[in-house]
Each structure stands twice: as C-alpha cells, then as structure tokens.
Amino acid sequence: MDEITFAVLGTGGIGRRALEVSQHKDALTPVVACDRHGVAVDFDGLDVDELLAATEGNIDNEVATDGGPAAATAAGGVKQHGEQQGVVASSQARPSEEPIQEIIDRGDRIDAVLLALPNYEHDFIPRTADRFAEGGYSGVMIDVLKRSRVIDMLDDRSEEFEDAGITFVCGAGATPGLLTGAAALAAQSFVEVTDVDIHWGVGLKSGYEDNRGTVREDIAHLPEYDIETARDLSEAEIEAIIDDHDGVIEFEDMEHADDVLLERAGVCDAEDVTVGGILDVRNDEKPTTTTVRVTGRTFDGETATNTFQLGDETSMEANVNGPALGYLKTGVRRNRAGEYGVFGPADLMPGF
Amino acid sequence: MDEITFAVLGTGGIGRRALEVSQHKDALTPVVACDRHGVAVDFDGLDVDELLAATEGNIDNEVATDGGPAAATAAGGVKQHGEQQGVVASSQARPSEEPIQEIIDRGDRIDAVLLALPNYEHDFIPRTADRFAEGGYSGVMIDVLKRSRVIDMLDDRSEEFEDAGITFVCGAGATPGLLTGAAALAAQSFVEVTDVDIHWGVGLKSGYEDNRGTVREDIAHLPEYDIETARDLSEAEIEAIIDDHDGVIEFEDMEHADDVLLERAGVCDAEDVTVGGILDVRNDEKPTTTTVRVTGRTFDGETATNTFQLGDETSMEANVNGPALGYLKTGVRRNRAGEYGVFGPADLMPGF
Numbered sequence: 122m123d124e125i126t127f128a129v130l131g132t133g134g135i136g137r138r139a140l141e142v143s144q145h146k147d148a149l150t151p152v153v154a155c156d157r158h159g160v161a162v163d164f165d166g167l168d169v170d171e172l173l174a175a176t177e178g179n180i181d182n183e184v185a186t187d188g189g190p191a192a193a194t195a196a197g198g199v200k201q202h203g204e205q206q207g208v209v210a211s212s213q214a215r216p217s218e219e220p221i222q223e224i225i226d227r228g229d230r231i232d233a234v235l236l237a238l239p240n241y242e243h244d245f246i247p248r249t250a251d252r253f254a255e256g257g258y259s260g261v262m263i264d265v266l267k268r269s270r271v272i273d274m275l276d277d278r279s280e281e282f283e284d285a286g287i288t289f290v291c292g293a294g295a296t297p298g299l300l301t302g303a304a305a306l307a308a309q310s311f312v313e314v315t316d317v318d319i320h321w322g323v324g325l326k327s328g329y330e331d332n333r334g335t336v337r338e339d340i341a342h343l344p345e346y347d348i349e350t351a352r353d354l355s356e357a358e359i360e361a362i363i364d365d366h367d368g369v370i371e372f373e374d375m376e377h378a379d380d381v382l383l384e385r386a387g388v389c390d391a392e393d394v395t396v397g398g399i400l401d402v403r404n405d406e407k408p409t410t411t412t413v414r415v416t417g418r419t420f421d422g423e424t425a426t427n428t429f430q431l432g433d434e435t436s437m438e439a440n441v442n443g444p445a446l447g448y449l450k451t452g453v454r455r456n457r458a459g460e461y462g463v464f465g466p467a468d469l470m471p472g473f
Numbered sequence: 474m475d476e477i478t479f480a481v482l483g484t485g486g487i488g489r490r491a492l493e494v495s496q497h498k499d500a501l502t503p504v505v506a507c508d509r510h511g512v513a514v515d516f517d518g519l520d521v522d523e524l525l526a527a528t529e530g531n532i533d534n535e536v537a538t539d540g541g542p543a544a545a546t547a548a549g550g551v552k553q554h555g556e557q558q559g560v561v562a563s564s565q566a567r568p569s570e571e572p573i574q575e576i577i578d579r580g581d582r583i584d585a586v587l588l589a590l591p592n593y594e595h596d597f598i599p600r601t602a603d604r605f606a607e608g609g610y611s612g613v614m615i616d617v618l619k620r621s622r623v624i625d626m627l628d629d630r631s632e633e634f635e636d637a638g639i640t641f642v643c644g645a646g647a648t649p650g651l652l653t654g655a656a657a658l659a660a661q662s663f664v665e666v667t668d669v670d671i672h673w674g675v676g677l678k679s680g681y682e683d684n685r686g687t688v689r690e691d692i693a694h695l696p697e698y699d700i701e702t703a704r705d706l707s708e709a710e711i712e713a714i715i716d717d718h719d720g721v722i723e724f725e726d727m728e729h730a731d732d733v734l735l736e737r738a739g740v741c742d743a744e745d746v747t748v749g750g751i752l753d754v755r756n757d758e759k760p761t762t763t764t765v766r767v768t769g770r771t772f773d774g775e776t777a778t779n780t781f782q783l784g785d786e787t788s789m790e791a792n793v794n795g796p797a798l799g800y801l802k803t804g805v806r807r808n809r810a811g812e813y814g815v816f817g818p819a820d821l822m823p824g825f
Contacts, residue, residue: 142772145664147739302658303781309651309795310787312497387499419791420494425784429655432777435662439771443661458810 125453126164127233128153128224130249132176132208134331135265135294135441136237140169142442149446152231153224154214156207160223161214164230168213175211221249225256232456233261233449243348247274250289254278259286261452265294265445267338268348269391272381272465279462288456289463293448295411295440296321296396297379298466300429302444303413304379305388305467307427311417314389315424318416319379321398322409323437329402332437333359339400342375368403378465386467407433411440477805478516479585480505480576482601484528484560486683487617487646487793488589492521494794501798504583505576506566508559512575513566516582520565527563573601577608584808585613585801595700599626602634602641611638613804617646617797619690620700621743624733624817631814640808641815645800647763647792648673648748649731650818652781654796655765656731657740657819659779663769666741667776670768671731673750674761675789681754684789685711691752694727720755730817738819759785763792 125148129136132154143149150166161167208214217223224234234253236246246264253262275291282289292298300319308314325332333356340362341351354362363370375398380391399408411431418424431440444466451469477500481488484506495501502518513519560566569575576586586605588598598616605614627643634641644650652671660666677684685708692714693703706714715722727750732743751760763783770776783792796818803821 138772142664145772299658299661302661303655306651306654306658307781309654309799310783310791311795312494419787420490420497420794421788421791423786423788423791425786427784427787428780428782429659430780430782431662432779434775434777435771435779436773436775439662439773439775442772443663447661455810458807458812460810 131237155220159209228258236264254285299444303429307415314417322407382465483589507572511561580610588616606637651796655781659767674759734817
C-alpha cells in the first residue's frame with residue numbers, strides 16, 4: 122500500500138499509543154500530533170520517540186471541550202512537568218491557539234486524521250468533523266468512540282461528508298471496532314443472528330495514569346452517572362469511586378456503539394446486542410477474558426454460537442490501537458477509491 | 474445495498490447450497506445456474522426451490538475438465554435420475570453445448586459470477602477467468618478454491634483483470650475465506666504475527682452425497698495423492714480410501730491457500746501458517762471444533778494468542794456459503810467503486 126500520512130488529535134493515552142504502534146506498521150507516517158495547547162508538525166515524519174519521551178507524565182487528561190466552560194473548571198486535570206503543558210513539552214511542538222485549524226489548513230497533505238479524544242462531550246467529534254468538512258478537508262477521519270448516540274450524529278452528516286470527500290470511520294478501537302468486526306465476521310455462518318454478546322476485561326494498573334480519560338468515560342456508563350455528570354467529576358471524586366469499587370468496576374448493558382454499528386451493517390438489530398465488561402485499575406491481569414459470542418440460525422436450521430476471544434496478554438492499548446490504525450488504512454483505501462460518507466468497522470467486513 | 478444479480482457455475486454441493494443460502498440474504502438475486510450439461514437463466518430471479526427439487530439426487534459430481542479427457546472417463550460420476558443430466562433436470566434449464574459462453578454473452582446483466590467448482594484441475598478457474606476477461610465481462614468473479622498454487626495463477630492475471638474491469642475474489646469459502654478473514658482480524662492486536670494455526674472439523678454424513686467433489690479434493694491433500702491422481706480415482710476407489718480410514722480422514726500441513734492469502738494481506742509469512750483438519754463422512758457431528766489461533770507479539774512486548782471458534786452445530790455448507798455470498802457482496806461494492814484485480818478475503822479486512 123502507498124505511504125499514508127496521518128495526524129493525531131489528542132495526545133492522551135490513545136493518541137500516544139497510536140503514535141507508538143504506528144512505528145510498527147508498514148506505510149504509516151505520523152506527521153501531526155496536537156492537543157489543545159499546541160501542535161507538532163513534520164511532514165517527513167514526527168520523531169515519535171522524542172515526542173513520547175518529552176511528554177511522558179505530561180498527559181492532558183483535562184475534560185477538554187474546545188472552549189466550553191468545562192475547559193476552565195477542569196484545567197487541574199493536566200499533569201504537568203516542566204514549563205509546558207501537553208504536547209508542547211516536545212521540541213517538535215509549539216504552542217497554538219487554534220491547533221485544529223492548523224491541521225485543517227494542512228489537510229491537503231494529510232491522508233487521515235485520528236480523533237484520539239476519549240472524554241470530550243458526546244457531540245465534540247461530530248462538531249470537529251464539521252469543522253474539517255467546512256474547512257475543505259477531503260480525506261479520512263477516524264475515531265475510537267464508544268457511544269451509540271454519536272453514530273447517529275455522524276450519520277446525519279453523511280451527505281456533508283460525501284460532498285466534502287471525507288471517509289469517516291467511526292468506533293474503530295477495540296470495542297466497537299475490533300469486536301464488532303469479529304461479530305460481523307462470525308455472523309457469516311448464519312442467515313439470522315439472534316444474539317451478540319460482547320464482554321470485555323481490562324486490567325489497567327500500569328496504564329492507568331495514561332488512561333484517566335478512558336476511565337472517566339467508563340464511569341459515565343455506571344447507572345448512577347452519565348456523560349455530563351462524569352465530565353464534571355474531579356480527579357479526587359473519580360479516585361473515590363474507584364475506591365468504593367476496590368478498583369474493580371463491573372459494567373452491564375453499556376450504551377456502546379457496538380449495537381448501532383452491527384445494525385447498520387445489517388448483522389442484527391441493535392437490541393440483540395449486549396455489551397458489558399470488567400475494569401480493574403489495580404491489576405494488569407485482565408479480570409475476565411474479552412469474548413464475543415455470536416449466536417444465530419444457519420440456513421439448514423441449526424442454532425449455534427461462534428466465538429472470538431482475545432488473549433489475556435493483549436493489553437487494552439494493543440487492542441485499541443492496532444485495529445484503529447488497521448481501519449485507518451482501510452479507510453484510506455476506500456477514500457482513494459472514491460468512497461465517502463460514514464463507515465462503521467463492520468461495514469468494512471464481508472457484507473452480511 | 475442495491476440489488477445484486479449473480480450466476481452460479483456448477484450445481485454440485487457448493488453451487489446448490491449457494492443458491493439456497495442466497496434466498497436468506499438481502500439484495501442477492503440468482504439469475505443464472507449452469508453445469509456442463511446446460512444452463513438455467515431468469516433475470517427476474519431463478520425459482521431456486523424448483524431448481525433444487527428437480528435436480529436433487531442428480532448432482533454432477535464427475536471430474537469435469539471443460540472438455541479435457543477426464544470428462545469422458547469420469548462420466549460415470551453423474552448420479553442421474555430422469556431423462557436429463559445435472560441442471561437440465563430443472564424446467565428452468567435447457568441443454569447447452571457452451572454454458573460458460575452463454576453466461577459471458579449475458580455478462581452485462583450479471584454483477585457477480587460464483588465459480589462453485591471444487592474438483593476441477595487446478596488451472597481450470599484461472600482459464601475460465603481468462604474466458605470471461607477475453608469475452609468482455611466486467612464484474613465480480615469469486616471462487617471458493619483451497620489450493621495455494623491457484624492464487625499465484627490468478628495474481629499473474631491481475632493486470633488482465635484490471636484492464637477488463639474484473640474484481641476477482643479468490644478463496645472465499647469457509648477456509649481460506651472465513652478463517653483467513655478471522656485470522657486477519659485477530660492479527661490486529663499484534664505488531665508481529667508469529668504463527669497462525671487453522672484446524673477444521675467437518676462432519677459430512679448427511680451432506681456426503683452432495684459433496685463428493687469436495688471429498689475428492691480433500692483426498693488429494695493426503696500424502697499418497699495429489700490433485701491429478703485424485704482426479705483419476707473412481708468413485709469405488711474413493712469409497713475404498715474412506716473405508717481404509719473408517720470414515721475419518723485426518724489432514725496435516727495441507728496445501729491450503731490460507732498461507733498465501735495471509736501473506737499477500739501482509740499478516741504474516743506463508744510459512745507461519747499451518748492448516749489441518751479432520752473429515753468424518755460417517756457422522757454429522759464434527760470430529761473437532763474448527764479453530765483459528767493467531768499468535769503474535771504486541772507493541773508493548775507481550776506474546777498472546779487470539780482465538781476464533783466456529784460453533785460445532787454450524788455445518789461446512791453454512792460456513793462455506795455464508796462467507797462466499799458475503800464476500801461476493803463486498804466484491805460487488807469494490808467493483809462498483811472501480812477497484813479491479815485480485816482480492817483475497819483477508820484483503821477485504823482491516824489492513825494490517
């Protein structure tokens with residue numbers, strides 16, 4: 122495959138790991154990395170080692186809101202060392218008042234934009250996509266979002282993306298991305314899928330510091346919280362919630378985009394999809410094996426369950442970023458073939 | 474997805490089941506079915522129930538060679554009832570001296586051609602593809618072949634297919650098709666795949682009569698045989714081989730296209746792929762659970778194995794024909810987007 126240049130929006134845990142994993146992938150060149158404080162640009166390819174080392178322990182985990190009120194209130198979320206906040210600690214980066222606009226202005230040299238923004242309010246990604254479309258960007262945009270409702274917001278923009286020449290791949294991380302892909306593939310044995318059960322396990326002890334945003338987003342899935350109330354939690358309040366659960370938080374019937382992504386791919390109805398999981402922030406061992414079970418009826422009348430399991434030694438970061446970059450590559454291929462609009466991971470699998 | 478018209482070449486077990494499964498799929502209309510004796514054409518959609526009922530027990534399992542010498546010698550392979558051989562027993566079909574040419578002549582109304590020909594000599598499918606390309610066909614061609622060497626023959630024709638506007642999807646059945654797709658997806662967790670192990674189980678008691686061609690092809694994988702010697706076996710000789718194995722034949726290190734298809738998709742080297750399986754023609758229960766194990770190294774240095782397992786209740790027919798038609802749909806989407814050439818199932822998955 123021809124060389125692919127990509128930009129990473131957000132240098133939290135996902136953005137940092139995406140840059141790291143891209144070093145192991147063929148034909149992928151990271152050329153831009155930004156957070157709300159600044160931007161690093163090098164079209165010969167960023168020095169990822171320098172950028173990661175310089176910003177280590179300097180992750181912007183604040184609940185960014187592209188200018189919304191929460192930005193100020195949650196500014197304490199930045200873990201700072203040295204003079205600069207976030208990506209600007211890298212010698213390749215410089216402060217910017219408008220990092221996103223700087224990427225849009227260079228869009229003609231960027232094949233794909235990875236939106237590595239786990240904990241923004243739920244309409245931030247669609248509104249960011251609007252800015253790219255209005256700014257004349259025509260390439261791939263890809264996110265690793267989890268929330269079902271965001272897919273509908275993106276679908277509402279399909280025509281806008283098609284006109285702009287944008288190929289938007291949504292939910293391309295571990296789940297929905299990897300696991301809905303597995304479910305769509307497993308569904309191929311059946312003429313009717315009756316039940317998709319996705320149950321994940323994440324052990325995040327050593328990755329916790331880099332993934333506070335993801336943990337915050339997960340907490341929003343607890344019955345007592347939603348995305349707005351979770352956004353307003355202080356770091357101390359989050360720690361208190363984790364303590365209350367002895368570090369192990371179990372989730373059931375999560376609002377997870379797996380359901381709408383499998384429905385739009387024609388695999389099954391959204392209500393036939395159930396997603397749950399267990400997060401342990403005090404152990405790296407997974408509290409349970411991440412498993413996808415697809416149950417259906419075969420053309421010859423049998424009922425069976427196909428199963429996909431991730432090895433317990435694969436970290437959440439490995440299962441998010443490998444697929445994210447894999448789907449990014451596929452998205453660029455679709456885009457270069459002239460296919461624009463909104464794609465879910467399961468749309469990029471054999472049709473059902 | 475818009476309506477897709479497709480033709481089936483070959484009305485043995487695979488062709489018949491593909492027609493049957495297509496009745497359960499959205500947007501798929503079978504318009505042509507042929508074997509070497511004749512052709513059934515109806516652009517309003519074939520009456521699949523009539524065709525299957527009329528030809529039941531009348532499967533052409535002879536070792537067809539599009540006119541080669543084996544055709545005559547093996548003519549006894551036809552199980553006949555009524556006056557007509559093969560598909561001609563259907564009221565929708567008529568005898569034809571040139572069934573393949575009749576499909577080529579109608580190619581402008583056929584989106585995809587499924588080559589359901591398991592037991593022809595190994596260059597039959599490439600030569601058939603040549604005929605379609607030379608005849609001006611521009612659409613999807615898809616096969617469910619298993620032999621590694623055939624992929625190279627098809628790759629040699631990439632330019633020819635691109636010029637003709639043909640999107641050729643090869644090896645799109647259960648294995649390589651479904652299982653290499655699963656392997657390519659499972660590989661997404663890793664930055665380096667060190668080993669792919671594919672082990673299948675097939676219980677074929679009730680499906681045996683309809684799948685003699687597949688059994689013959691499997692026998693060609695036994696150390697004592699090859700595709701040529703297996704082609705010349707009489708039905709009685711095949712029965713004797715099955716008796717020698719008490720109905721259960723185990724295969725190791727098969728020449729299976731999974732290896733080259735995963736290599737061309739960039740997942741791993743062909744030599745890192747091992748394929749084996751157990752065929753039981755006297756039980757419908759699978760002698761072993763079909764399993765794909767993908768072992769690799771993650772970006773953060775762990776070694777792990779992701780696993781994909783097919784439910785034992787899914788028949789070989791379900792696992793071949795669901796994916797075959799699923800990949801056919803994907804192939805038509807690629808073709809309509811202007812992507813021509815040779816694609817393996819794993820190419821239609823997220824890039825690695």
